[in-house]
Amino acid sequence: MAGAGRFFEDFIVGDVIRHATPRTITLGDLALNQALYGNRYAVQSSDAFAQALGYPRSPVDDLVTFHVVFGKTVPDVSLNAFANLGYAAGRFLAPVYPGDTLASTSEVVGVRPTSKGDAGVVWVHTRGTRPNGEPVLDYVRWVLVRVAGGRPLPDPVVPTLPAVVDPAEIGGACPRIDASAWDDALSGSARRFDDYQVGEKIDHVDGMTVEEAEHQLATRLWQNTARVHFDGYAQKSSKIGRRLVYGGHVISLARGLMYNGLENAFHVAAINGGRHVAPIFAGDTLYAWSEILDKQTLPGRDDVGALRVRLVGCKDTTPGAFPLKTADGKDDPAVVLDLDLWVLLPR
Amino acid sequence: MAGAGRFFEDFIVGDVIRHATPRTITLGDLALNQALYGNRYAVQSSDAFAQALGYPRSPVDDLVTFHVVFGKTVPDVSLNAFANLGYAAGRFLAPVYPGDTLASTSEVVGVRPTSKGDAGVVWVHTRGTRPNGEPVLDYVRWVLVRVAGGRPLPDPVVPTLPAVVDPAEIGGACPRIDASAWDDALSGSARRFDDYQVGEKIDHVDGMTVEEAEHQLATRLWQNTARVHFDGYAQKSSKIGRRLVYGGHVISLARGLMYNGLENAFHVAAINGGRHVAPIFAGDTLYAWSEILDKQTLPGRDDVGALRVRLVGCKDTTPGAFPLKTADGKDDPAVVLDLDLWVLLPR
Amino acid sequence: MAGAGRFFEDFIVGDVIRHATPRTITLGDLALNQALYGNRYAVQSSDAFAQALGYPRSPVDDLVTFHVVFGKTVPDVSLNAFANLGYAAGRFLAPVYPGDTLASTSEVVGVRPTSKGDAGVVWVHTRGTRPNGEPVLDYVRWVLVRVAGGRPLPDPVVPTLPAVVDPAEIGGACPRIDASAWDDALSGSARRFDDYQVGEKIDHVDGMTVEEAEHQLATRLWQNTARVHFDGYAQKSSKIGRRLVYGGHVISLARGLMYNGLENAFHVAAINGGRHVAPIFAGDTLYAWSEILDKQTLPGRDDVGALRVRLVGCKDTTPGAFPLKTADGKDDPAVVLDLDLWVLLPR
The missing domain is CATH 3.10.129.10 (Hotdog Thioesterase)
Incomplete structure (x- = not known):
């Protein structure tokens, strides 16, 4: 195809x-991922940190x-x-x-x-x-x-999808960890699962300006072939007039930014939903903020707990203003990403 | 020196x-190569795919x-x-x-x-x-x-070079593979050696816009020290006025693009000839098309066959028009690369 | 924090x-380091070269x-x-x-x-x-x-710092090497420790133009979180008006350039001092030159010797003019980096 x-x-x-x-x-892919998104989660950054928890090495x-x-x-x-x-x-x-x-x-x-x-x-x-x-x-x-065109169109079939992944079904990608070995100084924060409140909003503070070379490297690294991301010549004659940044690049940038304030949210366990609210282009600066929508323990596990986080990406703005909707209920023009995740933290 | x-x-x-x-x-170099050129050949991308064929791992x-x-x-x-x-x-x-x-x-x-x-x-x-x-x-x-200057110039010595590498001399870098283990769905196409015809032209469809950061990363990764590629200050006062993209960067981009339509051409076995027809600069978008010039079996091998491919790189144009020469026999102004390769495909 | x-x-x-x-x-980090700085020191580039000297592999x-x-x-x-x-x-x-x-x-x-x-x-x-x-x-x-503000400021405490690291205290990161196995053709030069003179100035010749994507990749790779390097939106309203290149990026570029003329200076053993004289921005081209300030043998070691090198980075200029100070003793406006290093060479 x-x-x-x-x-x-x-x-x-x-x-x-x-x-x-x-x-x-490979480790080469992970180094590029590091260079593109600036992650600082200790579990993925340090084999020694991961091994202390019981991982064979950094996942x-x-x-x-x-x-x-x-x-x-x-x-x-x-x-x-x-x-x-x-x-x-x-x-x-x-x-x-x-x-x-x-x-x-x-x-x-x-x-x-x-x-x-x-x-x-x-x-x-x-x-x-x-x-x-x-x-x-x-x-x-x-x-x-x-x-x-030229062929009959099918009758609609619309699947039923859960609004949220059942917490009982998450955690399979997180081996049982020895949370007593979790070193808060090395992870960057003492705030664990119990320290977050539902309804809490978190300003992730930092911003990242996106360059054409960066998102193109990412898109090719992941073998994503969508032309809109790297064919600047064809894009010139498109409605949008320029290259579009791969949506997944925005998701990973937001995940990198999310470290500020959610330092111990070491594992994305589920994507409940997500929407690319608006496109992002080279030269735009991405910021992010989060809201804790829910928190749940996982059946049979006392090592980690799950926070349901609304992770909002916004561009060329102040994330501490927590932009989301305008007064008339439309998407705030600064918002580019609206993700709904389950993330795991040590208890 | x-x-x-x-x-x-x-x-x-x-x-x-x-x-x-x-x-x-290292695997780090290969990840960068992936990020720079977006290759999708299964043999080089997946250890498991390569191992099924008999390779110890991805080459x-x-x-x-x-x-x-x-x-x-x-x-x-x-x-x-x-x-x-x-x-x-x-x-x-x-x-x-x-x-x-x-x-x-x-x-x-x-x-x-x-x-x-x-x-x-x-x-x-x-x-x-x-x-x-x-x-x-x-x-x-x-x-x-x-x-x-200031020294006598030598008498000319011009070597005799083959127009084409003898197919009997290629294939040394390709271990015998178990072609029956070749999974067409995973490789991306069912078209194998026997399915291509001499004279066939293939539009590789996609385009890649080149950024300064990208070709500079490539040039330094390969320890190529030609100043024209990364000294923008000196280039300003050159005839060309700006940095030139390393010709090998263009070759690798064309090889990446060539996947569309030659998905199973997993190995470049020989470079019969090649010419950088025109320079490419940051901001240019590279496209490619190919013509099958010849096809040959290899002595003693029933696992793979060789296609002789003219791989043409062109910029800021429509590759499906197969630009090559103008009416008066000059190089089409869109053409930047004219390569002549032997590539191997499973039989 | x-x-x-x-x-x-x-x-x-x-x-x-x-x-x-x-x-x-990881090897992934090292490949990116290679792509960012274009190093050509054989010890770090080739496991085989390093092993011949006695290293377990390239450090x-x-x-x-x-x-x-x-x-x-x-x-x-x-x-x-x-x-x-x-x-x-x-x-x-x-x-x-x-x-x-x-x-x-x-x-x-x-x-x-x-x-x-x-x-x-x-x-x-x-x-x-x-x-x-x-x-x-x-x-x-x-x-x-x-x-x-709002809190009393502490009394000054100013530490005493050495102007130069004592050569007797360096070399710990360099295992004893078999200098007889050092291959000058592969390292790129026959000039060893004994061949350099105190007072000698070396033009490193080449220049590297910096791109935003490059220094941002570096800054994130090293998990440096200083906002001035990658938040272009916030920087627009700063005094400087744009993103600043991480000083360490400049140091590594200068180290890469320093190969021309100091090909065998395979190990940076000490940083005696260093000053980022002026900022560097995307689009600037970095050049470098060095002066040999001192040379010392290391106690108990006949395999390597130490050169004290003043490594000067300068931008958009001719490094062969060795810019440093203006006639009135101020920093030459082209100078951006003034580093004082001990580097080791084989004897």
Whole structure:
């Protein structure tokens, strides 16, 4: 499917697509991830810190797993997409370490033509797996895909998706840790699971200006082939007139920024939902803030607890003003990302 | 020879130059190569895919081997070059894996002063070797080098070079593979050696816009010291007025783009010839197309076959128009690269 | 301490700060370091070259160790700094290899309010250590930190610092090497310790133009959180109006350039002192030159000798003019970096 990509009519509910180019994740990828996003979570940064908790070594940043699994789906799913509409039911199922190889498969789980008939929403259930078939990541994504035309459009099938991943179903990618070995000075904060309150808002303070070279490096690193990200010549004659930054780049930048105030939120366990509210371009500066939406213990686990976090990315603004909606209920024009995550912290 | 570099008169036919700075190729280099060029060939991307075929692990991208070997020659060969004129007789001789260390030597095999007498063509036969002397890459390159002046110029010696590498001499860098284990879904295409026709032209569809930071990262990664690539201040007062993108960066981008339509061409076995038709600058968008010039089986091998591919890089244009020459036989102004390769595909 | 950072009054002489986020240095980091700075020192580039000398493998570039240790101190020491004033007494104490994990601690060793009272100089003695406590790097740095106000300012305590590190105290990070196995062709020069003269000036010839993406990648790779380096939006309303390049990026670029003429200076053993004379911005081209200030043998070692080198970084100029001071004794406006190092060469 390289090159042309599928159109709306090519997606048949029930079809399973095995995506091309499995990928072995290496320490080289993790260094680039570090250079692109500036993460400071001790578990992923220090083998010694991770080993003290019981990990065999530092695990791969959860979003690296996400990008690798996601990137493979682009040539088959979203090459002709107008927009990436949302994510749901994302669960990290098993820890991933450098040297692990991942591939992706997607099942078409929903289709709905738009009323105009020139495009349709396609839902795919994507699974990232090891060569032995073991799943490491599971999520649903829906995109608005161009209609090729000349063929009948399918009847709508709309999948039922959970608003939130059940906390009983998360934590599979986090081995039991020895929370007594957690060193607050090295992790950067003494605030653990019990120290956060539902409703609390956190200003993540810092900002990151995005450069064309950076997001292009990221997009190619994760083998994402969406042209809008790196074909500046073609983009000149597009409506938007320039290259678009890959949405996952924005997610990882927000995750990097989120360290300020959530230093011990070492693991993204689930993506309940997410929306790229507005595009981001080279030259824009991304900031982020969070709100704690919920907190839950995990069945049978006294080592870690889960915070449900609304992670909001905003650009060229002051994150401490917590921009979200305007007075008339529309998206604040500064907001570019609205993510809903379960993150784990030591107890 | 760091710093000043050799002038035309310093090249004596028969001299052998051992180049500085051997280099151990690591997984870190390969991750950067991935981020710079966006390759999607399954053999180099997935240890598991490579192992299923019989490789001990994913081999190093052939062009990484080329860049590492080539980069070392620059301080000794082309620091005072006006132009890199061509390549011939390039053969990849042995597989290279992460952790392997390579060094380079060059023998001067030809010199020819230009009629003007202010420069001369120098041919060098370069060999990349392991510390034990085993060669992994062999090629001839010729460059136009400045005359220092004040010394007599040598009589011309022009080497005889093959127009095409004999297919009987290629394949040394490709271990026998178990082609029955080749998974077309994972490689991205079911088109194998037998499915391509001589004369066929392939539009590689995608484009990549080049940024200054990207080509500078590449040039330094490969320890290429040609000033024109990263000294913007000096370049301002040059005829061209700005930094030039390293020609090898363009070759690797074209190789990355070539995946669309040649997904199973997993190994570059030989460089029959190559010409940087025109320079490329930051901000330009590179596209590519290919023509199948020939196809040959390899003696004693039923696992892989070789396609001779003309890989044409062009900028800021539509690759599907297959630009090459203008009506009056000159280079099409969009064309920047004209490469002639043997690539291997499973049978 | 993530987010807000310490103000001048928060620094109490004698306090020891354990910095967050230990870091395992990987081959991925070293590849990025290579791509950012273009180093060509054979010891760090080739495992085979290093092993021939007696190293178990190529050691980590000394400045990578410096950046990793330094980066951790920023959130605690210099987030509210107006300026990074200087370094002294820097010693590399033990070799560092890929896979080693480093953390940092800093002791406050001096404080002095400025006469204006809105800021103060803070001296910290920083130590980089392995998880078992073994130190690998030791240095003093002083910064000008903002006064928060409303609290009494401390009495001045000014530490005594050596002008030069005693040569008897250096070399700990350089295992005894077999200098007879040093291959001058592979290292790039036959000039060894004995071949340099005190007073000699060396033009490092090449220049490197800095891009925003490059210094941002570096700053995040080393987990340096100083906002001035990557928050372009906030910088727009600062006095300087744009992003500042991390001073350590300039140091590493100068170290990369220094290869031309000091090819065998394979190890930075000590930082006697250093000053960022002027800022550098994206688009500037960095050049470098050196003066040999002293040369010393090391007690009990006949394998290596130490050159004391003044390494001067200058921008958008001709390094062969050796810019340093103007006729009236002020800093030459082209000079951006004035470093005083002990470097080791084979004898």
